[in-house]
Amino acid sequence: MxxxxxxxxxxxxxxxxxxxxxxxxxxxxxxxxxxxxxxxxxxxxxxxxxxxxxxxxxxxxxxxxxxxxxxxxxxxxxxxxxxxxxxxxxxxxxxxxxxxxxxxxxxxxxxxxxxxxxxxxxxxxxxxxxxxxxxxxxxxxxxxxxxxxxxxxxxxxxxxxxxxxxxxxxxxxxxxxxxxxxxxxxxxxxxxxxxxxxxxxxxxxxxxxxxxxxxxxxxxxxxxxxxxxxSMGTEKSQGHGLFSLSGHVTRPGQYEAPLGITLRELLDLAGGIRAGHELKFWTPGGSSTPIFTAEHLDIPLDYESVGAAGSMLGTRALQIFDETTCVVRAVSRWTDFYAHESCGKCTPCREGTYWLKQILHRILDGEGQPGDIELLLDLCDNILGRSFCALGDGATSPITSSIQYFRHEYEAYISGTATPPDPRLATLFDDEPQAPAAHAGAGGR
Known part of the structure; x- marks a missing residue:
């Protein structure tokens, strides 16, 4: 490989x-x-x-x-x-x-x-x-x-x-x-x-x-x-690129490959999902790109193919999450980040990310209300394409795509039937992680 x-x-x-x-x-x-x-x-x-x-x-x-x-x-x-x-x-x-x-x-x-x-x-x-x-x-x-x-x-x-x-x-x-x-x-x-x-x-x-x-x-x-x-890559997405694999993968790191490689091929190079687990969802280009699931494993990672499948190649930041991850909690963490980093210049992003954050917190706290999912989608619709720069658009991507693929998880929180995730199962490390040895080309003086 x-x-x-x-x-x-x-x-x-x-x-x-x-x-x-x-x-x-x-x-x-x-x-x-x-x-x-x-x-x-x-x-x-x-x-x-x-x-x-x-x-x-x-x-x-x-x-x-x-x-x-x-x-x-x-x-x-x-x-x-x-x-x-x-x-x-x-x-x-x-x-x-x-x-x-x-x-x-x-x-x-x-x-x-x-x-x-x-x-x-x-x-x-x-x-x-x-x-x-x-x-x-x-x-x-x-x-x-x-x-x-x-x-x-x-x-x-x-x-x-x-x-x-x-x-x-x-x-x-x-x-x-x-x-x-x-x-x-x-x-x-x-x-x-x-x-x-x-x-x-x-x-x-x-x-x-x-x-x-x-x-x-x-x-x-x-x-x-x-x-x-x-000669590398695809017809419209030529050349090589760095693919950053992180999360629940056996050997996370940088993999430089031609554009058009698939996640399945990259996972083979990286030793697959961590032992005993299976892929649940992943991001093709960082948290501001719509998420993908296991059904997208064989989509060529080039600009056109990823776009046609409903996401963006972005920075090729492939965050891999297995079945131990709560989608709602992960999306809420990302939304906290975007609300914090909004510069405040335009109203849709400044106010919209704040309210997205509040609603997601309410859902996670077991205080979700009927109609909260529709409210989230309505807020996203009022931010997308209406903010001053792409930060607002990016903040909506994980929410709308996660509802598309995992609406049942949101509904379980709102109905009170969700089982709280055990953070010890989702973590990548033991209770006392040891820092890995530095590679020869990346450390020292």
């Missing part, structure tokens, strides 16, 4: 001191940059378009097309901003990538900046992951010292400064315009669009905002070609 894996971004994770520049260079690092600097920037943009690379941050928008939206140069600055504010519940791909192999990202930043005519790039990291922030700062300094950042990069005449910025830990700053406001020192709240960041982004200048994995995928495309990248 391991032949389904495509270790590209993860190819050095098990190497000694994988985060060091020397290790990255020994495995072919910066070959893509050398190839890029020998070409015209417009050729790099076209190469990324031809590869079919789509944004790996959740939306799946074609990366090269996004770069092409920038207006013609007018003599002023333009910026590249890397969205490393990974905070979607269940999502854990960008943080281990930056921890184990930050030079993948840095090389991608240099190539992407060269392609769009940017001379100052920003990497916006979630400030709560201090160890990742420190490692990224050290990696950027290594790149400066080796001449891969700064002035006259590798004798090409191209200059680039990179700033690593630590956010304050707000989920809303994963939304690109809220992130830009935060970078400017303002409160992180979504902007009205248009204008879009490509026209008026950071400091009101043309800006490209890309996810970590999107940018880190660029060096491989430049070094090995668009056809190489497009």
């Amino acid at each position: 391991t032949d389904m894996l495509t270790p590209v971004l993860t190819d050095t994770w098990d190497a000694e001191s994988s985060w060091r520049l020397d290790t990255y260079l020994a495995h072919g690092g910066y070959e893509g940059l050398r190839a890029a600097l020998a070409q015209d920037p417009s050729d790099i943009v076209q190469l990324v378009k031809d590869s079919g690379l789509r944004g790996r941050g959740g939306a799946g928008f074609p990366t090269g097309m996004k770069w092409g939206f920038l207006p013609p140069p007018d003599g002023g600055p333009r910026y590249l901003v890397v969205n490393a504010d990974e905070s979607e519940p269940g999502t854990c791909k960008d943080i281990p990538l930056m921890l184990a192999s930050p030079q993948h990202l840095i090389e991608g930043v240099v190539i992407s900046s060269y392609a769009i005519g940017c001379h100052h790039a920003f990497i916006y990291v979630r400030g709560e992951v201090l160890h990742v922030y420190r490692r990224l700062l050290a990696a950027v300094q290594e790149a400066y010292d080796a001449g891969y950042l700064g002035t006259d990069i590798q004798g090409s005449g191209f200059d680039l400064e990179v700033t690593v910025h630590a956010g304050a830990g707000a989920y809303i700053c994963g939304e690109e315009t809220a992130l830009l406001d935060s970078l400017e020192g303002k409160r992180g709240q979504p902007r009205l669009k248009p204008p879009f960041p490509a026209v008026a982004g950071l400091y009101a200048r043309p800006t490209v905002v890309n996810n970590v994995e999107s940018v880190a995928s660029v060096p491989g495309i430049v070094a090995k070609g668009a056809d190489w990248f497009a």
Whole structure:
């Protein structure tokens, strides 16, 4: 089964001191940059378009097309901003990538900046992951010292400064315009669009905002070609991607595979559901995507197939839950998160997530009333498509999809016939869990 894996971004994770520049260079690092600097920037943009690379941050928008939206140069600055504010519940791909192999990202930043005519790039990291922030700062300094950042990069005449910025830990700053406001020192709240960041982004200048994995995928495309990248995945969802398996699975972790792989195949690689249990439900792209059940095990995990089945591929955060999990309780926990993280800018999300939270708590406390399920669905209908950004939409997804597949569990709580779940059965750990030994490529100094 391991032949389904495509270790590209993860190819050095098990190497000694994988985060060091020397290790990255020994495995072919910066070959893509050398190839890029020998070409015209417009050729790099076209190469990324031809590869079919789509944004790996959740939306799946074609990366090269996004770069092409920038207006013609007018003599002023333009910026590249890397969205490393990974905070979607269940999502854990960008943080281990930056921890184990930050030079993948840095090389991608240099190539992407060269392609769009940017001379100052920003990497916006979630400030709560201090160890990742420190490692990224050290990696950027290594790149400066080796001449891969700064002035006259590798004798090409191209200059680039990179700033690593630590956010304050707000989920809303994963939304690109809220992130830009935060970078400017303002409160992180979504902007009205248009204008879009490509026209008026950071400091009101043309800006490209890309996810970590999107940018880190660029060096491989430049070094090995668009056809190489497009040969993986499906016709409309090309390339490789990181699939994060967590929850009730034997071997949780990162699995880098072509888009279009199925959960059944990933579970085979991960040793299946934990012993003695069976799959109940799962998320294909984090908690803000509609949940799936065991009947969806063989759906190809690509943008089109997952969308046609009623969910979204999102960040490929596959949270796996077995039969010991109470659906209502899990959805309530997610809703607590979204209510807490709502920025409060728009009424549907600010008020709607609050009331969703209150009703779910009422149901779980055994005080549910007839009509509460319809009330939840009505609230979701008044939030979906009416909030300022996608946070409100995402908050409705686990509720509406869980009612679709597990309405009987809600009804059991409301009727008073539900059996309270035993949290000891659902936990992944013993009473006194032991921390696993760190992999060679992800720890140390």
